[in-house]
Amino acid sequence: MGILGFGRRRDADFVAYYEARAAAVRRTAYVLCGDWHLAEDLTQTAFTKLYQAWHRLERYEALDGYIRQTLLRAFLDDRRRPWRREYATMPQSSVFDVPVADHHADEREILLAALARIPKRRRAVIVLRYWEDLPVDEVAQLLDCSPGTVRSQASRGLADLRAALGDDLMELVPGGVR
Amino acid sequence: MNDVFEPLREMPEPPLKTSAQALASARESTRRRAAVRVAVGIATAIAGVVGIPALLQPPPVRLEAASPATPSLSPSPSRTPAPQAPAPEAVDRHSTNIAKTLITAVPDGYKATSLKLTDYRAKVPMTYVARIAVGEGGYRAVTLVRVSAERASGVVAAVFGTDLPAPAADADPCQAHADLGIEGAVIERCEIVTVGGATVRLVTGRDPGVGRVMSATRYLRGGYLVVSASQGVRAYRIRPAGGAWIWEVVVNPLHERALSELPFTADRLAALALDPALLPEKSSR
Numbered sequence: 001m002g003i004l005g006f007g008r009r010r011d012a013d014f015v016a017y018y019e020a021r022a023a024a025v026r027r028t029a030y031v032l033c034g035d036w037h038l039a040e041d042l043t044q045t046a047f048t049k050l051y052q053a054w055h056r057l058e059r060y061e062a063l064d065g066y067i068r069q070t071l072l073r074a075f076l077d078d079r080r081r082p083w084r085r086e087y088a089t090m091p092q093s094s095v096f097d098v099p100v101a102d103h104h105a106d107e108r109e110i111l112l113a114a115l116a117r118i119p120k121r122r123r124a125v126i127v128l129r130y131w132e133d134l135p136v137d138e139v140a141q142l143l144d145c146s147p148g149t150v151r152s153q154a155s156r157g158l159a160d161l162r163a164a165l166g167d168d169l170m171e172l173v174p175g176g177v178r
Numbered sequence: 179m180n181d182v183f184e185p186l187r188e189m190p191e192p193p194l195k196t197s198a199q200a201l202a203s204a205r206e207s208t209r210r211r212a213a214v215r216v217a218v219g220i221a222t223a224i225a226g227v228v229g230i231p232a233l234l235q236p237p238p239v240r241l242e243a244a245s246p247a248t249p250s251l252s253p254s255p256s257r258t259p260a261p262q263a264p265a266p267e268a269v270d271r272h273s274t275n276i277a278k279t280l281i282t283a284v285p286d287g288y289k290a291t292s293l294k295l296t297d298y299r300a301k302v303p304m305t306y307v308a309r310i311a312v313g314e315g316g317y318r319a320v321t322l323v324r325v326s327a328e329r330a331s332g333v334v335a336a337v338f339g340t341d342l343p344a345p346a347a348d349a350d351p352c353q354a355h356a357d358l359g360i361e362g363a364v365i366e367r368c369e370i371v372t373v374g375g376a377t378v379r380l381v382t383g384r385d386p387g388v389g390r391v392m393s394a395t396r397y398l399r400g401g402y403l404v405v406s407a408s409q410g411v412r413a414y415r416i417r418p419a420g421g422a423w424i425w426e427v428v429v430n431p432l433h434e435r436a437l438s439e440l441p442f443t444a445d446r447l448a449a450l451a452l453d454p455a456l457l458p459e460k461s462s463r
Binding site: 011014019027047107112131161 | 182183185186189191192194195197198200201203204205207208
């Protein structure tokens with residue numbers, strides 16, 4: 001196949017993969033960072049890296065692992081964030097990012113606030129293990145650490161989550177954390 | 179443990195970027211990466227001939243009338259009184275005119291349009307021109323205009339605020355929030371100029387994400403007005419975080435090519451900061 005043919009096929013495959021997986025990738029990004037704008041930035045970053053590496057990824061199954069890895073790297077690397085924190089003021093009157101009202105909003109806010117208090121790398125372990133439901137070995141591979149580190153980080157992350165949620169944990173999960 | 183995440187699994191989501199948009203962004207990023215590789219090769223070759231210091235030296239800033247002494251930026255009774263800082267509602271009402279004034283001031287050869295959130299957050303409708311956050315310490319309002327030429331884009335912005343005090347009469351104005359309006363930039367030069375009896379602080383710098391940036395700050399009574407220009411696209415957003423509002427600067431979110439040079443010279447930017455058309459009528463006196 002010529003270069004032109006490869007380019008067209010890559011674009012078509014990329015579009016198909018994006019349409020199949022982008023929403024899920026962005027949801028994971030959102031659980032990691034708690035911000036839809038940043039989640040979209042992270043998702044675009046991950047898919048752009050994927051696009052650039054497409055010719056090296058021979059197997060379709062490799063795409064999920066690659067997109068997860070680039071997403072995690074972008075999330076863990078503050079320098080890749082296009083947004084920079086500037087300064088804070090107390091809210092009084094103007095709101096521009098209009099929130100969407102729904103009955104789970106309070107629970108989500110509690111949970112996201114609790115996650116945000118967990119260190120980023122530990123949070124990544126929690127999200128990969130319990131949001132993405134990935135096995136320990138795969139999490140270890142994605143984060144480039146040992147399975148033992150993943151287990152200890154997951155344990156500490158859960159303890160952090162319990163401490164951060166406090167009584168709210170019971171509200172979210174009748175019977176506590178499984 | 180999975181149950182803890184149930185509220186998040188059912189959450190409503192904003193519209194996702196379309197595959198065509200994602201593909202276009204990925205292609206553009208790939209194209210730019212290839213272009214940067216070529217540019218780095220060329221720059222390295224030039225550096226070998228003319229020396230790196232010559233490449234690092236910023237181009238001179240032209241000033242209309244630089245004051246040798248450091249004058250006070252606080253309103254001075256011996257000069258024309260500084261206008262009163264407008265109320266945020268007045269900025270909001272006047273924001274279309276602010277944008278028009280900025281657009282009109284853009285030199286020939288550039289295209290200028292009002293920059294709104296929809297420009298970089300597709301499908302999120304925005305109705306405002308100025309973005310305003312009001313807090314206990316005052317407010318800050320930003321009006322942004324995109325300046326384009328030859329498929330490259332930069333920004334000119336007007337920032338009104340009452341959240342930061344003017345420097346004290348005996349203070350060095352260049353030590354007080356010198357990066358106001360060009361937050362995140364590495365400051366290279368700060369000077370005080372006087373134009374028509376009014377004092378303007380001119381700050382130039384370089385932002386790793388957008389190239390050269392420049393701000394012209396005019397302190398008003400009870401606030402300030404900053405007009406800034408940047409080679410690349412930079413914008414603001416405000417988001418709630420932990421009971422406070424966080425101001426953030428976005429740096430080239432669409433990975434656009436930056437203008438080859440700043441669209442304004444220092445003197446034109448200083449003059450623009452003093453343009454009475456930027457001020458809502460009740461405060462421009």
